[in-house]
Amino acid sequence: MRVLLTGSSGWLGRFLAPRLRAAGHVVTGLDVAPGTDTDVIGSVGDRAHIDRLFAxxxxxxxIHSGALHKPDIVRYPRQAFIDVNVAGTLNLLEAAVTHGAGRFVFTSTTSLMISAAIRDGAGDEAVWIDESLAPLEPRNIYGITKLAAEQMCRLIHSEHRLPVLILRTGRFFPEDDDTHHTLDGENMKANELLHRRLTVEDAADAHLVALERAPDIGFGTFILSAPTPFTRADCAALKTDAAAVIARAFPDAPTLYAARGWSLPAHIDRVYDAGLAERVLGFRCRTGFAEQLAALQGQAPAPVTHDPRYVSPKETR
Structure with a gap:
């Protein structure tokens, strides 16, 4: 297939573009910043430019993975998020319909599911998060615009029957968290594989599966995260003594962590359930917490990339 990949210079794009080409697709990478896999420099917010590309x-x-993200909140005004994340998505959807594209994959985010109450850890139990969570009350302009873009996807599918799959990805960024600094970044990423993270490689692979499955499914929204070892029955204990719950599931974890000088989480306030993606989309992440522990056991490199020096290419152009 001839595939337009937006965000081709970004962290996901640099893993996704080579996979698409290896699968036999002809890829045109579009980004505002140059990159190895970027063929065209431009913004999704420029409708005339988008129409010329499609023609x-x-x-x-x-595959629309280009966006302004949460760390960009301190760098860009809210209007920029609307122009890129909302209007840019609409430009691509309408161009896809006008020019006869047969499928559309939208990279969304689990962040839009996190209200201020969930973010602050309110409540006596960890929140079990799957696609049925409602109401959705995004806490910042990033989440608001990604949710609006999702609704744009739903509208265009409803009106024109364009096959659209929405992938709400958990965390896969390589840099340190921009708000939490209590743990070493590599330790934190390892912990997050339990309940809210996936590797960028798994995120890229999921997009390839979605590209193939879109016509059969028609429309769907899927959370992407490493398989969690927890169940809903664990939610109360996760809020009060997460380390004990983890040790029951992974008896070697405390020893392996201690040898590395790491800490297991004392409390977990949310758990992403990626079961729908496995049941309907047919995708399951290959890497989870068990693989992280195996790497510690064998003193091998961590399966999750940690690079505190990573900066988005759009900020260095």
Whole structure:
């Protein structure tokens, strides 16, 4: 297929583009910043530019992973988020319909599911988060615009029957968390594989599966995160003594962590359930907490990339 990939210079794009090409697809990478896999420099907010690209390349499919993200809140005004995340998504959807593209994959975020109450850890139990969570009350402009873009996807599918799959990805960024600094970044990422993170490699692989499955499914929204070892029955204990719950599931974890000088989480306030993606989309992340412990056991490199020096290419252009 002829695929337009937005955000091709970004962290996900640099893993996704080579996979698409290896699968036999002809990829045109679009980004505001240059990169190895970027063929065209431009913004999704420029509708005339988008229409010219579609007319020139006659894309069969779109993977829309380009966006302004949560760390960009301190760098860009709210209007920029609306222009890129909302209007840019609409530009691509309408161009896909006008020019006859047959499928659309949208990279969304689990962040839009996290209200201020969930973020602050309110309540006596960890919140079990799956696609049925409602109402959705995003706590910042990033989440608000990604939710609006999702609704745009729903509208265009409803009106034009364009196959659209929405992938709400958990965390896969390589840099340190921009708000939490209580743990070493590598330790924190390892912990998050239990309940809210996936590797960038798994995120890229999921997009390939979604690209293939979109016509059969038609429309769907899927959380992407490493398989959690927890169940709903664990939610109360996770809030009060998460380390004990983890040790029951992974008896070697305390020893392996201690040898590394790491800490297991004392409390977990949310758990992402990626079961729907496995049942309907047919995708399950290959890497989870068990693989992280195996790496510690064998003194091998961690399966999750940690790079505190990573900066988005759009900030260095």
């Amino acid at each position: 020139q390349h006659r894309f069969d499919a779109v």
